Amino acid sequence: MNSIHQQIASWKKGLLSPNKNDVLLNIIPTKNAMDIQDSYQPEGWFSVEEHVLLKKIIQQHNQHLRETGSPIFGIAKDILSFELAGVAYNTPFLLASAHIQRNRFNATFEIQQVEDFFINPLLLKLLQQEELTEETEDIVSFLSDKGLTVQTTQGIWVANYHPHRFVLQKEFDELLEVQEYSNSVKGLLGETCENNLLDLPEMLLYPADESQLTAMELVKHEDVVIQGPPGTGKSQVIANLIGKTLGCGKSSLLVAEKPVALQVIYDQLKRHKLHYFSVLYHHELQSKQFIGSLKRTWKYLEKMDVKSIQVANQSHLITQQLDLNLARLQQTDLIGGISFIAFKSKYDISKKGTYILKKPSLTHWQRDKDILVSLEQNGFPLFSGWKILKIKQFSLEKSQEMLEKSLSIVKIHLGDNATLIDLQQKLKLSNYISLFYYNDTPLSIDVFQKGSKTHASFVKSYNALKPLVEKEKIYQKEEEHWKKKFSLSELNEYILALTNTKLSYSAWKTKKHLLKFTNLNMVDGKKMLENLQSLYQVRNEIIQVKERLRKNGLPDDLSVLDHIQYTLGRLEATDENALKILFSLSQQERNTIQKSAFELQQVSEILRTYFNLSEEHEIYPQLLEGSKAISLVAAYRSFLQNLSDETLDVLSRATDLAQLENDIYYSHWIDFKGQYPSLASLQGRDITQKIEEVITHFDKEAVQYAEFIQQLIRAKFESYHQLLQTPSSKLDEEQRAFKKVLKKGKSILINAFDKKRVFPTVRELLENEAVYWIQVLHPVFLCSPYSVSKSLPITTVFDLVIFDEASQIPLGHAIGSIQRAKRAVICGDQQQMAPQFYFQKLEYQQSDVLHHASFYWKNAMLTHHYRSQYSQLIAFSNQYFYQNKLKTFPLPNIHNAIECVTLNGVYADRKNKIEAKYVAKIIEEKLQKKELDFGVVAFSQTQLEEILHNLPMEVREEILSLDDVFMQSLENVQGDQCQHLIISLGYGKDENGDFAMRFGPLNQEQGHRRLNVLMSRAIQRITFIRSVTSEDFTISDNEGVEALRKLMLFLENLSSKQVQYIFSEGIHAEDGTILINDVSIAFPQAQELIDFYRTFRSRGWEVKIEI
Incomplete structure (x- = not known):
């Protein structure tokens, strides 16, 4: 707790730490501030004539607003000039936030002061005072009494005072008064904490790939950092997370510096009509607009039809079935000890064979087959008499002994032509005949x-x-x-x-x-x-x-008579043909069989125990062949003993090695079909059909889920009204108290709905009884850190707080939102630009919240890149910034998506005219062809202005009016994307052929990240214009310069290589068709397969799947 207090106090101190460049300490009229005394009006809008300085001020203000969502424009009243501790100060005395906008019709700027003046907080800190009088004369007298010589300059000045610092300062004060910090704050700042389960439904508003699903699953259990490189669907993850919270009646807050990041999510919610339940509050949401948004949602809920929505998560069930099939197909011992793929590569399942019940596993068979082939190559007769010997169970000496004994008995009692079947029949007959004797005496x-x-x-x-x-x-x-x-x-x-x-x-x-x-x-x-x-x-x-x-x-002996009676009973169950044979024998024949019974039983036991004999073939010749093979087996004993028992067993009944192998594979296939009949019949088209079903069901379920969310909110809205209409006598004490609060809150909102002016502020509404209705109407807030600090009470709690583009948010600016979170998710890309700190000393500058949280929270990376339609476009960033972890989904029409144009341009007067003319010509051609979705990036603002200068006035004005076209310098590129990106390096050799290798912002800290931002903007094509090559560079220890040298090498290597598609193992592409040869090898998880299929089909590919 103390360490958190100290950290927040440090941030507060750094927020207003004295810095001589800060306009709050040194206001310089005509340089960083403009005098508007003659035009100023304390209330309402007033106009100021256009001025170069004012243009510069508003340009800086708008840029900061775009990048951070925080307004920096304001008004100052009076200037105090004095010297303290040997340092001269020229500080504005009173400050106030203001709005400014350009009036294009009369070439003026319109300004409105939006709050009362307050004393410059930095002046208070400088003078070490808690408060001062707001009268200029009184403050001069006070400071004179303190020994300071003060001069005053009366007037009104506008400048970029960065008043958001004061809003943040107030939030720090509130945080320092907090009795208990949230678990998310504790964990983020290194203290132990507990993560409670955030129970979220499985349903989604938008499709999610495997990496996105993994990230969302983590959110249920703990605070998470989601690393989302460009084009990896981060906004879909955020929209889905918000959808999940809405689906279980929970609240969420999205925080982002840029309004465009918030707008993207708002638009995604709007596609499902869920924008009614969110408020987009970037920096200038007026109370009137907020109340109007609440009123619109209120009326929307009142008009909503009541429906019973059941969301059947059929797509998830089918995905699980696919997962099960893939898991089985990947099982390494699925069929006979080998995988399905290995089995399929070795056996044609359309072949027939003879089923073998007792057989070797296929892993044993492969090993044994190698031995058998080697033996065969060495002249060993695989299918000779040796195979009747059980060489692993009995020694050759024992086998030979049993052979001799068996040969003698068989020769005497069975002859040369008797088979095992004949032996069994004779034994059966002898068993019957033995019944006709009692103690060897015939009856x-x-x-x-x-x-x-x-x-x-x-x-x-x-x-x-x-x-x-x-x-x-x-x-x-x-x-x-x-x-x-x-x-x-x-x-x-x-x-x-x-x-x-x-x-x-x-x-x-x-x-x-x-x-x-x-x-x-x-x-x-x-x-x-x-x-x-x-x-x-x-x-x-x-x-x-x-x-x-x-x-x-x-006989008269009762025991003999009992035997006769028993025999008669046995004969009753005996086949009539067998009886005929028995009674047809003479007594002498019966005596002969009776005498041989013992030896026949003995030889039967020997043959069964010691040998593998064929039932269909004669016993004597088999034994004779086995006897002859003893010496052969002795010579190859070491090889034969390495064979498995099962192989020796099946070999004893085989006559051909190829046929035996076919029968073994066939038998294992039959076993597999019996165990997994549906899997055995599974074909690629079946999997394709299942994927199509998943996609179709998901699209329907997403619509149903959005309708379910609306009905869920409507039901809660209706339940509040029902509570208001329920007589207090029927309510318990807690319900009566809540009814009273709801009644007061509804009254506040209805009164606000009817107002025409003087509306309650957002903070006031969230701090009174209306908050319960607001939580129903707007469970989702989309805000900048500034608007959170300004308008959301520190006690406001959200079930889920999400940060987007968090690499641009300083840790201290995020801590207030994190305090408001039961669960926090920080999304961003560490390879994007980090925040800039204006006026702060180096010792007080902070890391961004994304960087800091990545060391304390679990990280999940999104790895499917969807923006670039050709792998080349993201290849540089993928290789040098993301360790080739990004998966791409190229279009089927293969071509070079990056064009590198090398000109003989000269870098003079901080610009390259030849490159500028070349780019201007491309722009004009694109306008003529009506190709109006492109972006132009120059490595410097001067080069960008030169490009614009080379365009005709009408072309320039048309370009600036197009929403889908952007023209930026490298340092201002962030978040933009376009079909065709046109880049002008500009920098190059001067007239003397010297190359200074100074690249403006690229040479600065984080300069290399600017290249990553640049090279991840294009969707279809990049044209890179330059006047130097990699050979003109020397290896540099500056990260930005070295990254640029590598980019030059990358562009040069691309031009020398033939473009080709590279897929993972088991996937091939040709003529617009992607063939997945072995689906279980290529895709361990069903979700990954579905993502692959859905994305490539959407890009025009045919996708064929084989098992």
């Missing part, structure tokens, strides 16, 4: 054949036996309770004895006898014996069933 085949007596007998007997066995298991538990096995007769006798339970001695005696043979208490002895009787009966029935089984030639 009767008849039992398995439905319809046979044996099968029927088995089913009947098995179905009877199975439940009997289950019963036997249950009753066996009863037998475990007895120590003696009873005969059936004994059981019957005991049961009979226990039948009579009525105190029978016989029953008692029997129980006692039976207790010897059991641990049970015999409570129900009869039941226990009956259970044993049932067990014996079940066993007897089992014996009878087994006897029937044996009688029918069937």
Whole structure:
């Protein structure tokens, strides 16, 4: 806080620091001030005859007004002459701001004093007084008492007093009284601060390129410096930022020194009818005009139709889809481990092939293919028997062992002609046949054949036996309770004895006898014996069933019978043809197959584990070829082991390397199509269509968005009126208080609307209750720093404050606007001219706000240059000032856009007559052809006047009356642009052939920037007229001179080179068509592609896109 106070105090001190050249300290009639005593009137306009000095004063005033937006003209009353500390002063006593304008009809100047006289602030500072009397006689007496000899000269003088300094001084005073500085001020002056989120909508009023969108996105999060070289669409960024604030009900302030910068933004808002909600206040906005603007907006809102506007951000959604497609296309491992572009360069997707499920990645395949080609070139047979060997999994010794074993088994059990399919069928058959054996004992085949007596007998007997066995298991538990096995007769006798339970001695005696043979208490002895009787009966029935089984030639062992039953179940699910084969075999054949089953299973496992065999080809020959290839593999083992497992696998089934490669690529393409079907079918025309849709949707959405903004403001305007109409009884305390304020504010405005004269000032309106209505009617202010300081209270806060052309605004002049900001954006170009400081000592001069902020805030650079329609026109600036960061968008008709004309001109009397005549001739020709959009720049004012002197009077007057033509000296060029720029260097060798290399403003500080400004004005063409070449220059340590020497070299190199279009990788141009060969390589982001397409199409190119 203290450091900020000190800085502001320093600026205030420097603002009025004594300087002998300051007209406030030394007014010199006939030199820097003109006496108008005889014409002066304190009120209203009065006329003054034309005078050379007055012309000079008004010329300086108008130029300063154009450059800074600050009026410097004023009126002084009386002069005090005295000497202080050995220095003589001749100071104006009283000052007042004034307006001046030329009356062309009667050749006079009209002047109006616009404020009361006040004491010269610099006089107060010089005398170290806070205040003085405003009476001349009294001040003379006061100073005489202080020991000063004072002489007075009474009168009225006009001069350029720079009264804006006093306005700025008042703002510094207000800033020094501020209790809390804004975060933007803190951050700008090096103190820690917090940046809050500025929530802005995504919608735009105008198209924005990628660099512009990046800059606008940063604004949401922090204060930003936007570096905008010439022609990069800075004004569109500003218009879009203002549009974003309007779209969410926020306020914004645009600050620029030049009225043209403010007018550009005002006009852009006007295209969408949003100018109604802004006020353009450069330096002379009168209260009447401000109130008239408010009244116009008020009536506009009242007449506005109510609409429900829904802005569908379809263009953004389509852009996101394009981004996704481009991102996928750029994916380095998209298809088989390589990018889409790499895949497309190696494979024609129209080709067909055989799909391979298990395959090497394409990165592995490329490496493996090189190995395979090398092997093939060295005579290695790629498609011989070696490929059945799994050389990376097993040693050659193990492979050879398994080969020998497999060959023996296959030879014995399968023969030479059996394939893997045959082996699997035989194994399947052996599996079925094994079911006809139990513990290697063959079972009767008849039992398995439905319809046979044996099968029927088995089913009947098995179905009877199975439940009997289950019963036997249950009753066996009863037998475990007895120590003696009873005969059936004994059981019957005991049961009979226990039948009579009525105190029978016989029953008692029997129980006692039976207790010897059991641990049970015999409570129900009869039941226990009956259970044993049932067990014996079940066993007897089992014996009878087994006897029937044996009688029918069937086994009586239940485990064998269960196996037969299981086999019958399996056979139920077996193919009938397989059953026929099974039952057609003899027992001997079945025995043979059963005996070979183990070895067949063994060889099947070996073949599957150790070898890569073809299913369609015979096993034995493949194994034989593999056996023969062992020695060959041993010789090339180191190469073969470097192949991937997947390559070895697919190679085992291939017969041709080219076909294999085709199948691998084809298989990866099929996989890709399955995963990304829409991307696989995507073509260049699809992307073109999407871009066209984005452009079409955006144009509609921009219109909708502007209408949405209007409806949003209308709704707030209407809500205020509704609040006024709502009975206070229905409002809470806060609403009632606000209603009262709104009522008073509306009354103030309505009264002001009805006034004819004596209007409240802008500051007064912003400091009273009317401010709430003003915030609705004019949420956007477009101001110069002077008008901000003069009319906007320091307490006025804007959600967003933007500076344009900020390289021309001193830091101290900007600090007041930044204090009024919740978020600040500083736009400009550091390679443009910095501000000039009049009358200030060097120690008090400041850096411009753009330069200073670039060290404390995040920087974003706009990189798309739209002004120059040919790259040559901006090439010098691009190379020497912007490190070739600017992207250009040339027209399709290729030609040299810069013409360098070298004459034999002589520089004498500070002018070059030959160059001047040449330029004058060009001007006359252009007027004859009605080519009325050009600019003429001479490197000095004298040379410019010589050019004008060589024009006929009528031509000169016509030129000066044309709005689209400008004629400037180099030091006055700033912000102008034209179709054809005509430049006269003027400087050259004198009559003696000497070249002084003195170039006026170019030799001064920042002189090199003047060349950048100059060489970035042209839209279509530059004609550079000179009388010296680069060889006439010596290398200089002066930046301006050295930049001019490099410009000479640049012009000379251009004339020796053939013009050609240079695009980035993957883009070619020919015959008015731009071909984008690989869109994902050329454009990493969809927005960049859309910008490219939109801009080049607007410049007459056909744009064709390929994927």
